[in-house]
Amino acid sequence: xxxxxxxxxLARNAFSYHKDWERAWRSPSxxxxxxxxxxxxxxxxxxxxxxxxxxxxxxNIAVVEKGWLGGGxxxxxxxxxxxxxxxxxxxxxxxxxxxxxENLSQELNYNMMFSPRGLMMLCQTEHEFRAMKRTSHANxxxxxxxxxxxxxxxxxxxxxxxxxxNCRYPILxxxxxxxGGTGRHDAVAWGYARGADAMGVDIIQxxxxxxxxxxxxxxxxxxxTKGFIKTRKIGVVAAGHVSTIMDLAGVRMPIESxxxxxxxxxxxxxxxxxxxxxxxxxxxISQSDKGELVIGGGTDPYNNYSQRGSFTALEHTVTALVETxxxxxxxRMLRQWGGIVDMTGDRSPILSKTDVQGLYVNCxxxxxxxxxxxxxxxxxxxxxxxxxxxxxxxPFSLKRFTEGRLIDExxxxxxxx
Amino acid sequence: MIVVTCPVCGIKxxxxxxxxxxxxxxxxxxxxxxxxxxxxEQRDYLFIRHNPKxxxxxxxRCDRGCGKWFHAARDTVTLDFKAFYGITELPPVELQQQAKxxxxxxxxSRAKAR
Numbered sequence: 001x002x003x004x005x006x007x008x009x010l011a012r013n014a015f016s017y018h019k020d021w022e023r024a025w026r027s028p029s030x031x032x033x034x035x036x037x038x039x040x041x042x043x044x045x046x047x048x049x050x051x052x053x054x055x056x057x058x059x060n061i062a063v064v065e066k067g068w069l070g071g072g073x074x075x076x077x078x079x080x081x082x083x084x085x086x087x088x089x090x091x092x093x094x095x096x097x098x099x100x101x102e103n104l105s106q107e108l109n110y111n112m113m114f115s116p117r118g119l120m121m122l123c124q125t126e127h128e129f130r131a132m133k134r135t136s137h138a139n140x141x142x143x144x145x146x147x148x149x150x151x152x153x154x155x156x157x158x159x160x161x162x163x164x165x166n167c168r169y170p171i172l173x174x175x176x177x178x179x180g181g182t183g184r185h186d187a188v189a190w191g192y193a194r195g196a197d198a199m200g201v202d203i204i205q206x207x208x209x210x211x212x213x214x215x216x217x218x219x220x221x222x223x224x225t226k227g228f229i230k231t232r233k234i235g236v237v238a239a240g241h242v243s244t245i246m247d248l249a250g251v252r253m254p255i256e257s258x259x260x261x262x263x264x265x266x267x268x269x270x271x272x273x274x275x276x277x278x279x280x281x282x283x284x285i286s287q288s289d290k291g292e293l294v295i296g297g298g299t300d301p302y303n304n305y306s307q308r309g310s311f312t313a314l315e316h317t318v319t320a321l322v323e324t325x326x327x328x329x330x331x332r333m334l335r336q337w338g339g340i341v342d343m344t345g346d347r348s349p350i351l352s353k354t355d356v357q358g359l360y361v362n363c364x365x366x367x368x369x370x371x372x373x374x375x376x377x378x379x380x381x382x383x384x385x386x387x388x389x390x391x392x393x394x395p396f397s398l399k400r401f402t403e404g405r406l407i408d409e410x411x412x413x414x415x416x417x
Numbered sequence: 418m419i420v421v422t423c424p425v426c427g428i429k430x431x432x433x434x435x436x437x438x439x440x441x442x443x444x445x446x447x448x449x450x451x452x453x454x455x456x457x458e459q460r461d462y463l464f465i466r467h468n469p470k471x472x473x474x475x476x477x478r479c480d481r482g483c484g485k486w487f488h489a490a491r492d493t494v495t496l497d498f499k500a501f502y503g504i505t506e507l508p509p510v511e512l513q514q515q516a517k518x519x520x521x522x523x524x525x526s527r528a529k530a531r
Contacts, residue, residue: 243468247518254464256439257493302419302437305470305493310418312433345464401464402456 002198004109024190025197030204030226034062036233036384037222039209039245041065043074043185044362044369045237046192046203047377048384053199055378056385061201062231064224066208066241070189073239076339077370078262078284078296080275082119082180084146086135087407089395090348091142096392097375101183104374110191112184113289117273119180120149120157122324124169124280132175139177146177157274160327168323169280182275182286182294188373212249212359219249219358235360235384240305240340242363251354253363254401255342258299260367261309261317263336265328267291272325281320292334295321299341299367309338341366346400348407351380351393360384361398419491424501426483438476440466441488442507442523467519470494474508474520 003009003022013021036052038045041063052058063069081101083094101114123129132148139146151171155163163171193203204226211223212234221230238245240257267290277284282298297317300310314336322329344350344364349372351362362380365372379390389397395407421435422428446458467473473493478486490499490508500509507513513524 241470243466244470252461252465252519253468254460254466256466256468257470300432302432302491303468303473303475303493304496306496310432312418312431402460 002194005111024194025203028202028204030062030064030202030207030224030229033230034060034202035231036061036235037229037231038063038235038237039222040072040236040238040241041069041189041193041203041205042072042237042239043070043189043192043373044239044365044376044380045235046070046189046196047373048235048237048362048380049201049203049377050192050196050199051377051381052385053196053201055381058385059200062229063196063201063203064207064209064222064229065203065205068205069193069203070186073339073341073369074189074373075186076262076337077185078286078294079182079185079370080119080180080277080284080286080296080368081114081116081183081371082177082275083144083371084119084121084135084139084175084177084180085409086138087348087409088138088142089392089407090409091139091144092392093349093375093379093396094372095142095144095375096378097372098179100374100378104183104188104191108191108195110187110194112187112191114181114183116179116181117275117286118157119177119275120154120277121175122154122161122276122278122280123172123174124278126172128280129172132173136175144177145179146175149174149176158272158276160271160325161276162324162326169278180275182288183370185370188370192373192377209245209248212245214249214356217355217357219356233358233360233384235362235380237362237380239363239365239369240342242342242361246361249354249356249359251356251359251361253361254344254350254398255364256303257305257340258302258343259304259306259309259338260296260299260341261313261336261338262294262296263314263317263333264288264292264294265331266334268293268331271327276324278320278324281323283317283320283324285321285325293328293331299343305340307338307340309336341369343367345410346406346408347410349376349396350398351376351383351389351396352398353383353387353389354398419496419498421477421489421498422501423479423482423485424487424503425485426479428479428482430481434479434481436478436480438478438486441474441476467523469518469520472499472512472516472520474516476504
């Protein structure tokens with residue numbers, strides 16, 4: 001059993017100059033056989049492993065990761081947590097996730113700095129205002145805490161916003177979800193990793209999957225750079241690289257990988273204490289506890305595995321934000337990076353069994369997966385453990401592409417895709 | 418920035434001068450056999466996509482030049498273009514041979530069909 005993090009353990013370790021902290025997770029070699037193997041140690045994969053162990057008692061499991069844990073999109077997003085989607089199945093899974101975030105630090109004994117500072121989506125055209133109003137009605141029907149606010153309220157919450165009624169995209173109002181906010185993205189991966197490891201889950205890093213072995217319609221194991229691992233259940237949670245893994249098993253995916261960039265500014269004094277998304281002009285912004293403005297925008301439009309975005313997309317994002325927040329126009333940018341996002345046709349995720357017995361897939365979170373980590377792990381673990389879709393995961397099955405039962409969030413998700 | 422050259426009018430520009438049209442060589446099954454088309458074929462046509470890490474074949478449109486659609490072969494990791502070719506053509510044979518995974522299967526099936 002791991003020792004708990006607390007103010008007392010902090011004080012105790014201060015006496016040894018913080019040199020004797022126990023490692024947060026082990027670095028085991030793979031065993032010959034596991035009850036289940038998760039491919040991909042990002043937030044979703046680690047959350048799946050954690051809930052498999054915690055909710056379903058499956059502790060003889062492993063998570064294999066090509067790079068290092070939390071090094072993909074979990075560490076590359078803009079940490080926004082919200083649940084204001086339009087369609088009922090989306091609201092169900094994202095709201096489950098947001099509500100799990102509320103107690104996650106206590107649950108994992110790991111401070112993931114959930115900060116429900118409020119989330120605002122600006123309406124800068126008449127049709128965006130109507131679309132957001134529709135979303136807010138759908139959300140309130142589903143029991144979400146949200147409301148539409150006036151330009152005066154927007155200005156009160158975010159004083160730096162450009163309230164000139166004669167600008168190209170004037171603020172006509174905003175959608176406001178007060179329980180939305182941000183979290184520390186790395187800590188979510190680390191907390192789930194530490195929690196899963198404590199229950200006996202092996203997290204194997206620097207271990208690339210090179211093949212998925214099948215006997216007829218069943219999986220029997222996977223080949224990795226650290227040897228063959230025998231298992232009857234494989235959960236592929238590989239985000240932007242999911243197609244390359246599923247190709248190994250001969251399962252074709254409705255996914256295209258694209259690059260989404262984010263950037264942070266130099267740290268400045270507290271300027272904005274709310275997450276603001278300006279979707280008409282394609283940009284969103286929040287301020288980290290360190291004082292950096294965390295900025296995100298749209299994807300590059302072409303298939304891309306390069307993990308670095310184009311200046312075109314970057315310039316578009318920055319232009320949008322300078323227009324919306326003129327005060328930041330002289331701010332210097334500190335870092336910029338890209339993540340490979342897995343886009344589906346309807347911009348909704350895939351949480352599904354496949355035609356291959358024992359092969360499960362959790363992907364397609366596209367540009368907005370961070371907010372969904374706890375809920376996704378929860379329902380995907382349940383799906384894998386019981387070999388049937390969890391009720392919340394059911395609408396997100398791969399079958400929807402054959403049946404035409406799409407969960408269309410591509411215009412409804414209210415974000416810039 | 419990636420630099421695209423239109424094989425139709427020869428104009429050169431960055432990605433903002435062109436429009437990305439997704440995966441190349443997608444065939445609409447209902448065009449040839451509208452009666453016997455299955456849900457799976459229609460799904461493959463609408464949603465299933467080759468998504469290789471490496472050599473990819475795709476469609477682009479010359480937005481600010483001649484306005485024509487054309488094909489391109491591009492590496493999705495380095496973002497280098499390997500070839501530009503006409504909208505009715507298949508890629509150069511050496512690129513077809515370099516293709517992997519679902520693309521290799523596709524070009525083999527096209528070769529067999531001929």
